[in-house]
Amino acid sequence: MRTNTATVVRAEGVHKSFGRTEVLKGIDLSVSAGEVMCLVGPSGSGKSTFLRCINRLERIDAGRLYVRDQLIGYEERDGRVHELDDAAVARQRRGIGMVFQRFNLFPHMTALQNVMEAPVQVRKESRAEAEERARSLLARVGLADRAHSYPSQLSGGQQQRVAIARALAMRPELMLFDEPTSALDPELVGEVLDVMRGLADDGMTMIVVTHEMGFAREVGDSLVFMDGGVVVESGTPADVLGSPRHGRTRSFLGKVR
Amino acid sequence: MSESTLRTTGVTKTAAVSREIEAVPVRRPGRWAASAVMAFLLVFLLQGWAANPRMQWATVGDHLFAPVVLEGLGTTLWLTAASMAIGILGGVVLAVLRMSDNPLLTRLSWLYIWVFRGTPLLVQLLFWYFLAAVVPHVGLGVPWGPTFVEFDTNRLVTQTSAALLGLGLHEAAYMAEIVRSGITSVDDGQSEASHALGMTRRQTLRRIVLPQALRIIIPPTGNQVISMLKTTSLVSVIAVPELLTSIQAIYSRNFQQIPLLTVACAWYLLAVSVLSVGQYYLERRYGRGSSRDLPPTPLQRVRGSLATRRPAPLEDR
Numbered sequence: 253m254r255t256n257t258a259t260v261v262r263a264e265g266v267h268k269s270f271g272r273t274e275v276l277k278g279i280d281l282s283v284s285a286g287e288v289m290c291l292v293g294p295s296g297s298g299k300s301t302f303l304r305c306i307n308r309l310e311r312i313d314a315g316r317l318y319v320r321d322q323l324i325g326y327e328e329r330d331g332r333v334h335e336l337d338d339a340a341v342a343r344q345r346r347g348i349g350m351v352f353q354r355f356n357l358f359p360h361m362t363a364l365q366n367v368m369e370a371p372v373q374v375r376k377e378s379r380a381e382a383e384e385r386a387r388s389l390l391a392r393v394g395l396a397d398r399a400h401s402y403p404s405q406l407s408g409g410q411q412q413r414v415a416i417a418r419a420l421a422m423r424p425e426l427m428l429f430d431e432p433t434s435a436l437d438p439e440l441v442g443e444v445l446d447v448m449r450g451l452a453d454d455g456m457t458m459i460v461v462t463h464e465m466g467f468a469r470e471v472g473d474s475l476v477f478m479d480g481g482v483v484v485e486s487g488t489p490a491d492v493l494g495s496p497r498h499g500r501t502r503s504f505l506g507k508v509r
Numbered sequence: 510m511s512e513s514t515l516r517t518t519g520v521t522k523t524a525a526v527s528r529e530i531e532a533v534p535v536r537r538p539g540r541w542a543a544s545a546v547m548a549f550l551l552v553f554l555l556q557g558w559a560a561n562p563r564m565q566w567a568t569v570g571d572h573l574f575a576p577v578v579l580e581g582l583g584t585t586l587w588l589t590a591a592s593m594a595i596g597i598l599g600g601v602v603l604a605v606l607r608m609s610d611n612p613l614l615t616r617l618s619w620l621y622i623w624v625f626r627g628t629p630l631l632v633q634l635l636f637w638y639f640l641a642a643v644v645p646h647v648g649l650g651v652p653w654g655p656t657f658v659e660f661d662t663n664r665l666v667t668q669t670s671a672a673l674l675g676l677g678l679h680e681a682a683y684m685a686e687i688v689r690s691g692i693t694s695v696d697d698g699q700s701e702a703s704h705a706l707g708m709t710r711r712q713t714l715r716r717i718v719l720p721q722a723l724r725i726i727i728p729p730t731g732n733q734v735i736s737m738l739k740t741t742s743l744v745s746v747i748a749v750p751e752l753l754t755s756i757q758a759i760y761s762r763n764f765q766q767i768p769l770l771t772v773a774c775a776w777y778l779l780a781v782s783v784l785s786v787g788q789y790y791l792e793r794r795y796g797r798g799s800s801r802d803l804p805p806t807p808l809q810r811v812r813g814s815l816a817t818r819r820p821a822p823l824e825d826r
């Protein structure tokens with residue numbers, strides 16, 4: 253077990269409801285620095301919702317969510333919890349990169365502009381500095397020659413790689429991936445997984461929602477199986493995938509393989 | 510292309526060659542007949558109008574570039590620009606308020622739109638013009654307390670400012686709906702991606718959402734500008750010296766109503782046509798990134814049609 257300071261994400265009894273339906277029914281887990289955690293589970297089990305709670309795209313109803321010992325969305329002062337304002341939440345999100353299933357690149361900007369946008373607007377980097385770094389990030393995801401293409405001129409796999417570069421431009425210490433390859437044609441999945449594998453090798457802390465069991469087994473340090481808003485079981489990918497203890501895990505794994 | 514080339518060049522060139530099919534087009538006799546009838550009617554009417562001695566074409570010519578008319582046209586143009594500026598700014602503010610989390614602001618915005626869209630513009634113009642009758646003084650100071658400066662409403666709300674208020678505030682209500690539909694048309698994933706990068710709500714609106722909403726907002730706004738240009742003629746009721754007012758002033762002296770109204774129509778038509786061309790180019794610019802190929806400009810189209818007269822070499826594509 254690593255020490256507390258090396259814990260990047262800590263969730264304690266996280267609950268979340270949409271109206272009457274409770275989507276997260278008490279999630280407890282923790283992610284250490286450099287860990288790649290794969291989150292798997294059937295559709296509708298609350299994986300995306302949990303990921304979105306970590307960077308406050310959704311607000312939680314009960315429990316605590318910490319990133320680097322900072323309570324997300326709230327501040328503990330004089331024994332009470334105060335909700336953070338827009339600017340403070342935005343500050344917390346700077347260190348957390350997110351990659352979406354549908355890429356969500358800004359269509360009115362070129363690949364380069366997409367990557368430069370947040371460093372210039374949020375980190376107040378100079379244009380020259382931001383551009384230099386954006387170019388090196390695009391090179392890192394293998395798209396140095398597509399810097400001036402608009403998203404509509406790129407394939408799905410290329411768009412997702414730009415999206416990863418865009419998130420990395422904020423120098424995050426945690427990356428969240430929400431089914432990054434689910435919207436891709438099968439032949440384009442590999443190029444995105446390769447980039448993610450490279451990130452993992454460089455020691456990035458990552459939470460990856462995925463149906464790619466090969467990736468989970470090969471790159472993941474831990475695997476969490478969620479169903480119906482709870483963590484059903486977790487462990488090393490080899491253990492959970494090799495000898496699942498729960499019937500729900502077994503039946504799910506039977507379907508995706 | 511002859512059949513022999515098709516056979517000799519084989520499969521690879523078939524696609525290229527088949528684009529140049531020279532088929533005999535389907536005959537459409539009905540279409541020809543209708544066109545002929547329409548053309549005849551048009552010529553007949555135009556000839557009657559043009560040759561009518563009472564049309565006084567000389568009067569039209571005399572007044573087309575008369576200084577008063579040109580000044581009136583100038584007023585019409587800047588009134589259009591200024592009212593639209595007020596309308597667009599007001600519309601953005603109203604739309605943002607309407608979509609805010611604050612229920613009070615949402616309701617205020619709704620109330621504004623309800624009032625300003627629910628009453629005729631002509632009535633609103635007269636309302637602003639005669640405002641001085643109910644509120645003779647406007648002052649700056651502490652409510653129910655001392656007043657620091659005071660203005661005579663009659664002097665503050667001149668004909669021109671009544672026109673600007675009337676046209677601009679009314680336009681803001683319509684622009685608010687246009688801006689709102691533009692903002693809601695932008696996929697939620699865009700704001701989410703922007704927020705996830707650490708951009709604040711304001712940055713997200715300014716850098717990500719509004720630029721994309723513009724594509725949806727610009728075409729109807731272009732129509733609003735064109736419509737505003739024509740609507741400014743309404744302010745002739747409060748005697749703002751714009752194009753129609755100037756024209757009316759002339760024909761009230763020489764009683765040449767139709768020739769002078771023809772002058773007005775000529776200028777309105779010209780201005781609207783120029784604006785339509787501008788709108789076309791704006792739409793093109795803001796369509797950027799949304800499609801792989803931009804539509805050709807009218808200029809490119811002319812060049813293109815000249816080019817296609819000459820048979821293009823096959824390797825060209």
Ligand SMILES: Nc1ncnc2c1ncn2[C@@H]1O[C@H](COP(=O)(O)OP(=O)(O)O)[C@@H](O)[C@H]1O
Pocket residue numbers: 270275293294295296297298299300301302
């Ligand atoms: N914004 C929302 N409003 C209402 N219900 C939602 C919303 N987002 C997700 N849900 C519901 O929450 C449940 C979990 O969704 P999600 O977290 O997307 O699951 P997963 O990513 O595991 O497929 C689903 O039943 C979904 O319909």
Ligand SMILES: [Mg+2]
Pocket residue numbers: 299300301430431
């Ligand atoms: Mg999901």
